[in-house]
Amino acid sequence: MNCEKYYLPATVEEAINILRENQGNARLIAGGTDLVLQLRERKINTKALVDLSALKELNGITENNGWITIGSMTTHQQIAASGIIREKARVLAEAAQSIGSPQIRNVGTIGGNVVNAQPAADTTIALMALDARARILTNQGEITKPVGELFLGAGQSAIDPTSEILLAFDIKTPGAREATAFMRLAKRKALALPIVNVGVWLKLDQTLSKFEDIRIALGPMAPVPVRATNTEAVLKGAPLQQTVLLQAMAVLEKEISPRDSLRGSAFYKKEMAKVLLKRAILVAVKDLGGELGE
Amino acid sequence: MNKTLLQINVNGQQHQIEIEPDMTLVDVLREKLGLTGTKKGCNSGECGACTVLLDGQPVASCVLPALKAQGKQIITVEGLGTAKELHPLQKAFLVHGAVQCGFCTPGMLMSAKALLDKNPSPTPEEIKMAISGNLCRCTGYKKIIDAVMAAAAELRGEKTITMPTVGEQVVGSSVPRVDGIPKVTGQAKFADDLSFPNMLYAKVLRSAHAHALIKNINTKRAKALPGVIAVLTADDVPGRNGYGIHIKDQPVLAKDKVRHYGDAVAVVAAETLKIAEQALELIEVDYEPLPGVFTVEDALKPGAPKIHPNGNLVLHRKVYKGDIEKGFQEADVIIEDTFKTPMVEHAYIEPEAGIGVYDGGKIIVYAVSQGVHYHRSEIAANLNYPVSKIRVVQTTTGGGFGGKIDNSVHILVALLALKTGRPVKLTYTRAESIIASTKRHPFTMRYKLGARKDGKLVAAEVEIYGDTGAYNSYGTAVLTRVATCALGPYEVPNVKIDTYTVYTNNPVSGAMRAFGAPQAAIAHEAIMDELAKKIGISPVEIRRINAFRKGSATPTGQILNDGVGILETIERAVEKSGMH
Ligand SMILES: Cc1cc2nc3c(=O)[nH]c(=O)nc-3n(C[C@H](O)[C@H](O)[C@H](O)COP(=O)(O)OP(=O)(O)OC[C@H]3O[C@@H](n4cnc5c(N)ncnc54)[C@H](O)[C@@H]3O)c2cc1C
Ligand code: FES
Ligand code: FES
Numbered sequence: 001m002n003c004e005k006y007y008l009p010a011t012v013e014e015a016i017n018i019l020r021e022n023q024g025n026a027r028l029i030a031g032g033t034d035l036v037l038q039l040r041e042r043k044i045n046t047k048a049l050v051d052l053s054a055l056k057e058l059n060g061i062t063e064n065n066g067w068i069t070i071g072s073m074t075t076h077q078q079i080a081a082s083g084i085i086r087e088k089a090r091v092l093a094e095a096a097q098s099i100g101s102p103q104i105r106n107v108g109t110i111g112g113n114v115v116n117a118q119p120a121a122d123t124t125i126a127l128m129a130l131d132a133r134a135r136i137l138t139n140q141g142e143i144t145k146p147v148g149e150l151f152l153g154a155g156q157s158a159i160d161p162t163s164e165i166l167l168a169f170d171i172k173t174p175g176a177r178e179a180t181a182f183m184r185l186a187k188r189k190a191l192a193l194p195i196v197n198v199g200v201w202l203k204l205d206q207t208l209s210k211f212e213d214i215r216i217a218l219g220p221m222a223p224v225p226v227r228a229t230n231t232e233a234v235l236k237g238a239p240l241q242q243t244v245l246l247q248a249m250a251v252l253e254k255e256i257s258p259r260d261s262l263r264g265s266a267f268y269k270k271e272m273a274k275v276l277l278k279r280a281i282l283v284a285v286k287d288l289g290g291e292l293g294e
Numbered sequence: 295m296n297k298t299l300l301q302i303n304v305n306g307q308q309h310q311i312e313i314e315p316d317m318t319l320v321d322v323l324r325e326k327l328g329l330t331g332t333k334k335g336c337n338s339g340e341c342g343a344c345t346v347l348l349d350g351q352p353v354a355s356c357v358l359p360a361l362k363a364q365g366k367q368i369i370t371v372e373g374l375g376t377a378k379e380l381h382p383l384q385k386a387f388l389v390h391g392a393v394q395c396g397f398c399t400p401g402m403l404m405s406a407k408a409l410l411d412k413n414p415s416p417t418p419e420e421i422k423m424a425i426s427g428n429l430c431r432c433t434g435y436k437k438i439i440d441a442v443m444a445a446a447a448e449l450r451g452e453k454t455i456t457m458p459t460v461g462e463q464v465v466g467s468s469v470p471r472v473d474g475i476p477k478v479t480g481q482a483k484f485a486d487d488l489s490f491p492n493m494l495y496a497k498v499l500r501s502a503h504a505h506a507l508i509k510n511i512n513t514k515r516a517k518a519l520p521g522v523i524a525v526l527t528a529d530d531v532p533g534r535n536g537y538g539i540h541i542k543d544q545p546v547l548a549k550d551k552v553r554h555y556g557d558a559v560a561v562v563a564a565e566t567l568k569i570a571e572q573a574l575e576l577i578e579v580d581y582e583p584l585p586g587v588f589t590v591e592d593a594l595k596p597g598a599p600k601i602h603p604n605g606n607l608v609l610h611r612k613v614y615k616g617d618i619e620k621g622f623q624e625a626d627v628i629i630e631d632t633f634k635t636p637m638v639e640h641a642y643i644e645p646e647a648g649i650g651v652y653d654g655g656k657i658i659v660y661a662v663s664q665g666v667h668y669h670r671s672e673i674a675a676n677l678n679y680p681v682s683k684i685r686v687v688q689t690t691t692g693g694g695f696g697g698k699i700d701n702s703v704h705i706l707v708a709l710l711a712l713k714t715g716r717p718v719k720l721t722y723t724r725a726e727s728i729i730a731s732t733k734r735h736p737f738t739m740r741y742k743l744g745a746r747k748d749g750k751l752v753a754a755e756v757e758i759y760g761d762t763g764a765y766n767s768y769g770t771a772v773l774t775r776v777a778t779c780a781l782g783p784y785e786v787p788n789v790k791i792d793t794y795t796v797y798t799n800n801p802v803s804g805a806m807r808a809f810g811a812p813q814a815a816i817a818h819e820a821i822m823d824e825l826a827k828k829i830g831i832s833p834v835e836i837r838r839i840n841a842f843r844k845g846s847a848t849p850t851g852q853i854l855n856d857g858v859g860i861l862e863t864i865e866r867a868v869e870k871s872g873m874h
Contacts, residue, residue: 001316004296006361029359036318036357037338049315053362077351101427102405103345103354190426191340 001039005048012057012165016137018050019163026050028161030073030112033104046162058111058167061085066173072111072166076123077102079110088173090287091180091199095126098182098197101190111166114150117157119226120194120219126182128217128225129199132169139163144170151224177204177212181283183276187263194219195264196272200280204240208290211235211244214281218273221256230255231277240285241293248281249274302363304329305373319355319363320344323370330487331371331400331480333692335429335643336724342428343643345401346370352408354427371400371480374407382448383407383441384478385455388470390441394432396477397484397644397692402428406442414450418443431643431693473690485647485661485689490717493649494523496710497570498720499560499577500729501552504799505586505599508550508579511560515576521569524714525577527560531709533678537701539668543602544765544802546676546705552581553601554764554799556730563710563718586799590738590759593798601764601797608762608795609770611777613849621753621788625744629825633741633817637761638734640806644692646731647721650707656683657708663688664699672701673708684708696805700732700767732804735760735772737813739780741821749831749839753788754849756780760803760810762795767804769795776810778850782818783860784840789849834873837864 007026009015019026026048029035038044052058058073061082068084079085079096086093099105099113099122113123114134127147134145136159147169150158159166174180180201186192202214214235216228231252238244258269285292297312304327311326320337323329323346332355335343339357346355347369348362375381380388383406387393392402402425409416409424416424421442422435430438447453458468476482513525528535528549535549536542548557560577564570587593593606600606622628648661657679663669666686674681691698703720710718722730737760744753758776762769773793780791826836841860847853 001318001359003316006298006315006359008361008364032359032362033339033354033357036359039316040337049359051359051362100339101342101354102408102424103342103352103427104339106348106351107353107358190423191429 001036002042003039003046003049007048007050008054009050009052010054012055012137012167015050015052015055016165019165022048022162024162026162028052028165030109031075031107033100033108034112034116052165063173067170068173070110070169070171072168073109076105076108076110076113079123080105089126089130089171089180091129091182091201092123092126094182095122095184095197095199098122098184098194110169114147115157115159115161115166117151117155117224118220119154119222119224120197121225122184122194122197124225125197125199125217125219127169127171128227129180129201129215130171131201131215132171134169135167137165137167142167148227154223175203177206177208177288178202179284179287181280181287183280185272185276193263196220196269196276198273198276198280200277200284202281202284204285204288204290208240208288210237210239212237216277218256218277221258221269221273226256228252228255228277239293240290243294245278245281245292249278252277298361300360300363301365302368303366304368305370313360315361317360319346319358319360319368322360323355323368324487329370329372329480330483333397333400333484333644334486335397335645338724340429341398341643342401342405343398345404345428347404347408350408350411352405352427369404369407371403374403375479377475377479377481380475380478381407382445382455383410385457386441386445386448387438387478388474389455389457390437390444392433392437392441393471393474393477395642395644395691395693396473396482397642398428398430398432399477400480402430402438403478406445409442410446410449414446416442416446429643431641431695477690482690484644484692485649486719486721488649488660488689489719490649490651493717493719494563494565494710494714495567495570496561496563496706496718496720497567497574498558498706498726498730499562499574499579500726501548501555501557501559502579503552503581503583504555504588505584505601506552506581507584508548508552508559509582510580512578513560515578516562516573519564519569519573519576521565522562522573523565523716524563524710525560525573526709526713530713531676533676535676537672537676537705538766539700539768540770541608541766544767546709554801556801557764558706558730561706561710563714588798588800590761590794590796590798593796594794601799606797608766608797609773611774611793613777613791614789615849615851616788618753618755618788618790622744624746624752626747627825627828628742628744629821629828630740630742631821631824633737633739633820635737635813635816637736637800637803638806639728640693640695640697640731640733642693642695642697645722645724645727646698646702647719648689648703648707649717649719650709650711651717652711652715656685657711658685658687659704659708660687660689661704661707662691662694662698662702663704664691664694664696668699669701669704673705676705677708677712679712695807696809697731699805702731729801732767732802732806733763734806735762735769735803735810735813737776737810739814739817741817743821743825745825745829747829749826749829749836751784751786751840754781754786754790756791758791758793758814760793760795761798761800763798763800763802765802766795766797767802768809769803772803772805772810776814778848779811780814780818781849782815783842784818784822784837785842785846786840786849791849834864834868
């Protein structure tokens with residue numbers, strides 16, 4: 001792993017103080033499922049690690065005043081098993097359940113998934129669809145940012161784990177006629193990173209015959225996780241019809257630019273992104289009792 | 295390095311251990327506590343061999359900083375049950391044949407235990423989910439799932455598992471496997487589980503190019519690093535600097551040239567693994583890159599870069615019978631096609647590992663193996679050392695599938711033991727195992743078959759090119775074998791089969807399950823289906839007409855007199871499938 005010191009602070013304050021004292025030479029570690037390998041392969045170097053696992057205040061899921069709050073240290077296993085998340089943010093429960101294996105889900109955290117900043121990180125895609133807000137403790141105090149603004153490039157987060165602590169994510173409790181869905185294509189059902197993943201949040205109108213609003217997040221379609229805003233624009237206000245879906249799929253094809261990679265060709269990823277988008281929308285619409293016309 | 299105190303409870307026992315702060319839990323368990331039942335198959339969270347329970351939850355201990363377990367409870371396979379008092383899961387794994395090489399078994403048992411602790415009556419689907427983070431390369435999972443179901447039934451008090459006892463009648467009866475109990479209790483010693491006092495750790499510097507000349511190797515800085523005991527290069531090989539089962543074309547340590555990305559260029563022995571790793575970074579190698587060839591087609595082109603002095607064609611093997619021209623003239627239907635199969639990695643869950651020990655003039659190598667006598671004779675020739683003073687001991691081997699027949703760590707640990715006089719351990723990383731071990735030969739196969747209207751084959755012309763990579767290994771044997779079985783179980787009177795073993799700058803291809811026959815089966819079975827379609831008869835019928843029977847002659851002219859089971863097999867398959 002290659003580091004000289006390992007801290008296990010008991011409070012957030014203690015953690016941020018350790019980071020400050022070490023002036024860039026200490027880095028946060030959550031579950032370590034990404035970081036331990038990166039340290040071993042020397043893709044990341046640090047003198048000291050600051051482990052957040054004793055910080056109870058960063059762990060857990062609560063619901064208050066129309067907001068669901070998920071601590072950054074909450075594990076994928078906890079999220080996948082949470083009644084609140086399964087019922088009110090299905091996209092996130094399914095994304096968390098799809099990660100790695102039981103061994104990885106028991107340790108890996110939602111905060112680590114986001115700060116690791118991979119374009120198809122599963123819970124990250126779900127949080128983008130949910131338009132989650134991240135609460136971050138910085139040197140200037142606590143700030144709030146939309147998750148979509150946290151990615152600078154492949155593997156590059158706007159959060160600096162040597163001086164800032166991601167505390168929690170807030171998502172709006174879903175209102176009436178709102179539903180979500182997650183779709184994922186991978187070579188196997190376990191221990192396989194996604195070839196394509198898609199998260200959808202949508203709201204239908206009063207008569208359940210139109211899309212009132214929709215958010216679509218996908219990976220890996222660019223160096224960072226992306227929202228398909230042009231596709232969203234086509235769907236907003238449009239009637240629940242097959243032809244509308246076909247139109248949306250055609251627009252999606254133009255707005256994403258995946259790469260050829262070992263996991264699949266750019267062509268294949270584009271085609272499958274369209275299919276998964278359709279499936280995700282159908283699942284969410286069906287959840288609300290809506291139906292797609294011709 | 296600063297030491298830190300770790301307090302953990304392992305299998306009910308409290309421990310206070312001084313550790314380096316960057317150790318992972320698997321290393322603490324294996325190296326500090328000697329609990330080698332927990333295995334390391336990938337060291338990257340992918341295989342599950344290192345699974346232990348942390349406060350009751352299965353975790354991959356190879357990606358878990360040990361200090362994350364501070365003050366917590368750990369259960370390892372050693373805490374599950376003992377040889378005298380086996381846990382129902384351990385019994386069930388033995389009785390159901392869920393243990394083969396046994397390398398995945400400890401991790402598999404821990405995932406299964408975590409499931410049964412929470413869910414006493416799991417469905418097969420829930421078991422699949424629970425063990426989805428544990429890879430097994432031997433059993434195919436079915437028996438493991440059956441075993442977990444059986445253990446659950448015993449734990450619920452519904453049905454006890456009875457261990458078979460060895461009676462008078464052994465043949466035809468189910469007996470427990472001889473090495474079963476050590477494997478389910480974590481006591482079986484795989485190569486990396488062994489340690490000796492005063493032991494050194496080795497690391498190999500591997501080629502940075504697929505094809506290049508070595509202009510110079512400078513080991514001065516590596517040798518000067520405190521804790522480094524030996525840095526060896528080709529000049530330090532006392533005997534023949536070449537090995538290989540049929541052709542001694544693979545260097546122990548590359549001298550003037552590297553021929554694939556995995557070639558060993560230098561090897562280091564040091565007091566710790568970390569020092570050995572640092573030393574590798576201090577070795578300077580000047581390469582002059584050469585153009586490489588990566589397909590058999592390119593390798594055989596006139597003017598292609600020569601990988602070995604005699605060129606890239608290792609062997610052209612011919613099996614001819616009858617009169618091929620006459621055969622095709624008699625044919626009413628002729629069909630041609632080309633088939634390609636890819637390189638395949640054995641991917642045994644246990645990476646290559648071994649220890650060389652120098653003991654008063656004798657060299658003893660404890661290592662993974664599928665053939666100790668071969669290793670012994672190579673070591674003797676490479677070290678220029680009397681074969682009677684060399685012993686190779688096969689340790690419990692975590693899967694081989696043909697991939698552990700070849701030399702891997704053997705010669706290097708013997709050489710380092712001889713040079714340093716101390717025990718030296720070399721364990722490949724997973725990446726190194728994939729880069730440096732042998733593969734199944736990729737084949738390019740051209741088939742041309744001629745048949746009469748009634749479906750009877752009259753002529754077959756086959757060309758097979760096998761990519762043996764940078765060194766021959768078992769290449770000539772695989773391509774000889776396939777020359778004899780390229781037509782599968784079908785009788786053809788006029789035959790022309792040509793096979794070519796070809797060097798490329800790809801990883802070395804060697805032995806793997808059935809030695810070339812499976813690749814050919816892809817081709818001959820696919821083309822038989824096509825032929826049936828073209829003639830207008832069923833795929834079953836064309837096989838019935840052409841399958842070997844008593845008295846048939848194979849392409850080499852061997853007359854099959856006994857035990858020709860293919861027709862019967864086809865009929866049984868037809869019966870079971872309901873296809874006609
Ligand atoms: C075998 C295996 C399979 C995997 N499969 C998947 C998969 O299918 N899908 C997927 O998306 N991912 C997968 N992963 C990746 C990984 O498990 C996840 O990204 C996980 O969520 C990372 O979380 P962690 O807590 O382990 O992060 P860590 O490794 O501890 O940290 C990751 C990064 O985030 C920083 N960081 C962590 N917490 C904070 C914080 N609170 N504030 C600021 N910075 C922080 C760290 O400094 C580090 O740079 C897999 C990994 C492995 C080993
Ligand atoms: S998962 Fe830890 S060794 Fe493979
Ligand atoms: S028995 Fe599972 S890997 Fe060999």
